[in-house]
Amino acid sequence: MKINHQYKFLLVIFSLFLFVSCNKKAAETVTEEEHHDETGVVELTPMQVKSAQIVFGIFEKKNLSEVITANGYTKLPPQNQADVSVFLGGIIKTIAVIEGQFVKKGQTLATFQSMEFNNIRLAKAKLTEELQQAKVSKDFLELEFARQKELSDENVTAKKTFQKINTELETIKNKIKNTENQIIILDQNLSLGGNDNASILSIVAPISGYITEVKVKIGSSISANNTLFSIVDNSKMHVDLLVYEKDLFRIKVGQSVRFVLTNQGNQEIIGRIFSVGKAFQNESKSVAVHADINNSTIGLIPGMYVNALIDIGKNDVETLPIDAIAKAEGKEFIFIQEEHDEEPKSKGQEVDTGVHFKRIEVKTGTTQLGFVQVTPLQEIPAGAKIVAKGAYYLQSTMSNSEGGDEHNH
Structure with missing residues (x-):
């Protein structure tokens, strides 16, 4: 009888140990799942945001596919x-x-x-x-x-x-x-x-x-x-673009022209074709196409080289600057600023002064003049502030943070 009592006692102790172990593993699993959910978020201090020169933007509708690419120069008329x-x-x-x-x-x-x-x-x-x-x-x-x-x-x-x-x-x-x-x-x-x-x-x-x-x-x-x-007098600046013979039949007066200058912060400059040449330029089999510049107060000078797009269609798509795209793990991402509580939920809790950025997976398409077609693969809240410049910094910070966590584990 004594032996039976001792056997029952040991069985109870073993059962209790097994229960505690299972609960511990379950808790660890939950912790790991919570950590995994947070891998798409990175937090910076306001000073880090300023130091990284992060710039916010929004999706812009642009025609990136039905276009003709042309090179040329800014030019002034003789008068x-x-x-x-x-x-x-x-x-x-x-x-x-x-x-x-x-x-x-x-x-x-x-x-x-x-x-x-x-x-x-x-x-x-x-x-x-x-x-x-x-x-x-x-x-x-x-x-x-x-x-x-x-x-x-x-x-x-x-x-x-x-x-x-x-x-x-x-x-x-x-x-x-x-x-x-x-x-x-x-x-x-x-x-x-x-x-x-x-x-x-x-x-x-x-x-x-x-x-x-x-x-x-x-x-x-x-x-x-x-x-x-x-x-x-630079107020009457226009651009002379060279269009090759194969594309000439698609060029018409009134079509929109777009180009950017790196020294203007990649600001897009808009023009409109007002004249199409009637003779080939030397032996290049190209014709000069002349376009007025709408935003003429941006500091252009004669002789600036431009790489322009002539819009020949209306296939507008959602785009972001190239600097908004970050690549990792064979995928492409953008970052949005995530809203968070600035006031403590309970007395004694510290105020969260950090800036939170959430990573969103996207699919990219055509790239032209510093912009790229972007299709989000998950829903983005309306009015979200999108990181237009600084995505690479955020991805690097996130990768370093995750690497540090794995090391600690």
């Missing part, structure tokens, strides 16, 4: 560029501008001392008289030119006579042009309130824009027609 020169010789006395400075049309750029005129009004009167005489000579030479051309066609007179008249006519035309330009300079100085008896003349800006070159110094000797300053 928005100016080389400043004078039609009088002289010595530079003052310079009022520097490279990069904005000037208005008619603003004084520099002054020079004329080597030809000491009295502006007398000089203008003399030039006006010379201009009238030159125009009379031009009228006579034009009549003689027509007569000699007719005789030359009939082989009545030598061709040398005709060529001589032609040369004289061209010479008088150039003299008229130069004289008119000299009168313009004198008129400009009179309108500026200059001293009639002074030989100091002003050089003024023919257009509004930015000074790109200053080719003179104080004391420089200048000659007629030499370029002294260069000015550009």
Whole structure:
């Protein structure tokens, strides 16, 4: 009987031990499952978020598939560029501008001392008289030119006579042009309130824009027609794109053009085609396509290389910047900021000041101009703040944290 009592006692002890062990394993299993559920979340301090330069964004509708890719350059029309020169010789006395400075049309750029005129009004009167005489000579030479051309066609007179008249006519035309330009300079100085008896003349800006070159110094000797300053007005910038023959039939005036510049933070620039070239560019079998730029206040300068997309369809898809995508375990993810309680649920509990980011698995598609088509594989809460830049940092932080946990286990 004693043996039976001892056997029952041992059986009870063994059963109790087995029950405790099972409960312990169950608890460990629950803990592991809870830890697994949290592997898609990473927490950063506000300072870490700032240091990582994390930027938030939203899904944007873009056409990434029905497009034609084209390369080209930013360009200015000729009427928005100016080389400043004078039609009088002289010595530079003052310079009022520097490279990069904005000037208005008619603003004084520099002054020079004329080597030809000491009295502006007398000089203008003399030039006006010379201009009238030159125009009379031009009228006579034009009549003689027509007569000699007719005789030359009939082989009545030598061709040398005709060529001589032609040369004289061209010479008088150039003299008229130069004289008119000299009168313009004198008129400009009179309108500026200059001293009639002074030989100091002003050089003024023919257009509004930015000074790109200053080719003179104080004391420089200048000659007629030499370029002294260069000015550009970038407000009328457009892009010239080269489209190859195989795509040309799909290009039409009015189509939208998009491109980005890395020095503008990948800001998308929108344009619209206003003209399609009618001839091939050299031997490249490509045609120049010209597009206006809508957002022209973004600091473009002539000659910038661009890689553009010409929209030929309307197949818009949900996109995010490429920097929003993180890759791990052969999959692709984005991160959203997860809302959490900022106030303690019970008295004495610490306030959670961390920023929580949840990882969402996605599928990506076409990539163009720094954007990629994104299809989430799980539901994203409405109005969620998506990490547009910094996903790689968050994934690295998460991987390091998980590695540390495994090491501890």
